[in-house]
Amino acid sequence: MSYEVVLAEKYDLTDLVEELTLEESLEEIACRVSILLAVTPDFPAIAPGQSIRISGTPYGGSGKKDLLNPGLIWECSSTNNGSKRLTLTVYDKTIYLAKSEDERLLLAGQTASQRLRAYAKDWNIPIGSLPDTRILLARSVRRIQSIFSMVQEDLKETTDKGGDMYRPRMDEGGLTLYRIGSNSDVWELEALEEVVQVRTLEGAVTQVKVLGSSGSDKRLSPVLAIVQGEIEKYGTLQKVIQDCAIETVAQAKEAAKNLLMGMQETFTVTAPDINTIRAGDKVRLNGLELYVLSVKHRLGLPGHMELELAREAKVRRDWCV
Known part of the structure; x- marks a missing residue:
């Protein structure tokens, strides 16, 4: 060991x-x-x-x-x-953010990184590098829910409005926001023990309708945008979203585009351990650039790891659902 x-x-x-x-x-x-x-x-x-x-x-x-x-x-x-x-x-220590609940009024014009800094300060979580996520978020009243779910909503809104995908995680310096796929060392997975590939239409979305607020129980909500994907190939599989944080047609189209997904493909890999690989990192498998959805390191000499991998499009779609 x-x-x-x-x-x-x-x-x-x-x-x-x-x-x-x-x-x-x-x-x-x-x-x-x-x-x-x-x-x-x-x-x-x-x-x-x-x-x-x-x-x-x-x-x-x-x-x-x-x-x-x-x-x-x-x-x-x-x-x-x-x-x-x-x-x-x-x-x-971020387990405190997952296990604690609160109710909050979040003001318009804040960024996800600013809000994360506030959450961490209130829960005494040491803060490391928090890059500027840049996207200004809408006013929001968060009813009783976990702090982590609030963080997820902030990061989802950031991505819906055209920002990068970030995940909060602890490193040696404290709590940081890691831009998914930004690792400098992209490992080529070799000497594989097992690879399982799954392709499915379960969860596929080929059309997205984005609704605005109706303001009344007596009429239908206005349609802000309808965005289509691979309908000719897979048929119409529609998802409807209604989010008060989406305020313009441009934002509606961006949010809808992020949800489109035809056939979904995942890989489960068992291999000798590379203990620096973390969830959200980019790796290469047989020439494909894939992203780590989850990782389990069985530490030791020799060590082993189990990775669940997917392409960026699936990661982005799942991030925005």
Whole structure:
């Protein structure tokens, strides 16, 4: 095991680690780690709420780098069948944004990065690099919902209005907004153990109708735009959207365009581990540029990883739904 696991910067648990997995997904904000430990007579007391650090050597690099610091122990589960084992579920600090709810009035003219900074400050999440997302967002009243769902709505509106796709994630500097697919090292996936390809029309959208606000229960909502895609090839599969943040016909057409998708294609890859690959990164598979929807690293020597991949068009469509 070439990884260090340190509890509360005091107890080195590395030699007791039997399994160590790290998971990320575009559908979640927090990185999740599962640690299986062998329990010894001098084992320290461990309980939810304690901090834990996980460090390792980056693939192709040297020296140790923090993969999760600080990690928050969320759950402990023990088994004893002659020898005792303890399984820890650990998250980074953005789990607080996923598990906390609020109600907010968000003013017009703010950007997604400005709003994320405010959320993080209120929940005491350390802030790293927050690039300017540039797109000015509409006024919004957010009823009771998770803070992460508010962040997702801000980022969706940013993309709907022509901005880039961003995902919030923790790195060594704190909470940042990562532009999807902007990783400088684009790995070519080789020495593959298994590749599963799925193609389907489930979820396909070939026509999008965008509605404005009717202002009355007695009449239909006005149609701001109807945008068509591959109708001749796949038939008419229509999705209707109505969003108060869409204020102009141009915005309606942009939002509709983002939802068009014909046949959907995903790849599930099992391969030797590249521990620097994260959800949202771009990779190459047999000459195709694909994006990581989710990743599970089984850390160790040797390590293995499981990736769910898709083309940019699907990522963008799913991001905007």
